[in-house]
Amino acid sequence: MNNFKLSLYNYLIDHGVQDTTAQYLNMLALLIVAVIIVFVVDFIIRKILLQMFMRFAQASKSNFDDLLVENKVPRNIAHIIPLLLALEFIPVVFFHFDAFETVVEKGVQVFAIVLTLWIVRSLLHTAKDYLKTLPSLKDKPIASYIQVFMIFAWLGGIMSAIAIITGIPFLKFLTGLGAISAVIILVFKDTILGFVASIQVSINDMVRIGDWVTFEKFGADGDVIEITLATVKVQNFDKTITTIPTYALISESFKNWRGMTSSEGRRIKRSINIKTDSIKFLTPETVENLKNIQLLQDYLNTRQKDINKHNQQHNVNKTLAVNGRNLTNIGVFRKYVQTYIEQHSAINKDMTIMVRQLQPTTQGLPIEIYAFSSDKRWINYEYILADIFDHVIAAVPYFELEIFELPSSSTFSK
Structure with a gap:
């Protein structure tokens, strides 16, 4: 090895090149050779490891090895041997330059720390993805645990890198850091809070x-x-x-x-309040009149037959409307609004469509429309919402219902 690293240097000296120039040219040539060897070895090992993992993943029934490949675990592990090779080359390349050797060696050691963190991160992401596929752990906050571990891992890596660069032993560096941590936290409180928050915002x-x-x-x-x-x-x-x-x-x-x-629709969730004293049973004459509403014809015919059949089978006394089964104006109105919403061209039919009663209040009985518009753009959404409620509010009197509103001065004057 000594003959190899000095071969160019001796050749240049024999041909009259100055000693300093010969040393720099020798170092440059050795550096180029070392870089080429490291990159070639890295390429070959990476290809071999990837092929091995791919074949193993195809033959295995478990998806864990597939996740290892997806999270680049083989690719990161492949860098270990070239990194060790680079450390061996440093004394050879910088034989005449001790200062350069120290700086480059520290740089490679810092890269080794970063590579270790990459490997740990890849393995943790693989474990997270695999554990999420297990039914018993599907709803557990696994990602949070891994994030906390990675934060400590990065802190440890950063402190180790600083200790290597400064030449301070790691334990001594930690002791000194603890002594000034209170001052650092006080002076850089907002920066630290922002840094931690930005990591959380990004990760989550x-x-x-x-x-x-x-x-x-x-x-x-x-x-x-x-x-x-x-x-x-x-x-x-x-x-x-x-x-x-x-x-x-x-x-x-x-x-x-x-x-x-990012969903398929924008939610519509709005209600109108119906005066409770306008809610009543429907008479046969009113039912016949409501059959003129096209959206209700089939429903009313079917319901009326079912109700008449039930009442006849149970000999219901129909002198009072409260006996047996009967149609109500509020129930028919809900069915009408439901059918109207289901047939509206701007409503997403693949998402929830519902017209429901809410808890009665001092301001009447709320009838709520719950659906999703296909168009999510704000202006168009507001137009769709207004168009639906324009129609629904105008349709209320046809069912002999009234919308509740607080009395105004004109109400008292009447």
Whole structure:
């Protein structure tokens, strides 16, 4: 090895090249050779390991090995041998330059720490993906445990790298860090909070640029346009800008509308209040009159036959409408609204469609429409919502119902 690393140097000296120049040229040539060898070895080992893992994954019935490949575990492990080879080459390449040798050796050692963290992260992500496939662990917060472990792993890696660069023993470095940690936390409190929050926001995918968020505490309701270490900027719909501390995203409650925008529809959830004293049983004459409403013809014919059959079988005394089974105006109205919503062209038929009664209140009986519009754009959504309730409100009197509203001065004057 000594003859190899000095062969070019001796050749240059024999041909009259200055000693310093010969040393630099010798180092450069050895560095080029070492880099080529390391990259070739890395390429060959990576290909071999990937082929081995791929064949093993295809032959195995478990999906764990497939997840190892997906999370790049073989690719990261393949870098270990080239890294060790590079460490062996450093004394050879920098034979005449001790200062360079120390700097490069520390650089490779720091890269070794980073590579170790990559391997650990890949293995943890593989374990997380595999454990999520198990029914007994599917609903457990496995990702949270792995995130906490990775935070400590990165902190340990960063401190180890700093200890290597500064030349301070790791334990001594930790002791000194503990002594000044109180001062560091006090001076850089906001920065530390923002840093931790940004990691949490990124890892948990809580907010992305372009998301529509509502943050009532800060008066924010609009699109996220910028996320930094300390702040998140939200452009409200009136074009004003609201700046929110990043750590508030993990310490306060806010609403992210991404789930709605990525879904197949935007929810409609609104009700009208019906006066309870306008709710009543329907007379046969009223039922016949309501059959003129096309959306109710089939329903009323079928229901009327079923009700008459039931009442006849049980000899129900129909001198009072409360006896036996009867149609009510509120029930027929709910069926009409349900049918109308189901046939509306702007409603997503593959999502929940429901017209329901809510708990009666002092302001009447709420009838709520619960459905999803196919068009999620704000302007179009509001138009669809208004179009539906324009029709429903106008249809209420046809069922001899009344909408509750608080009395006004004109009510008293009448």
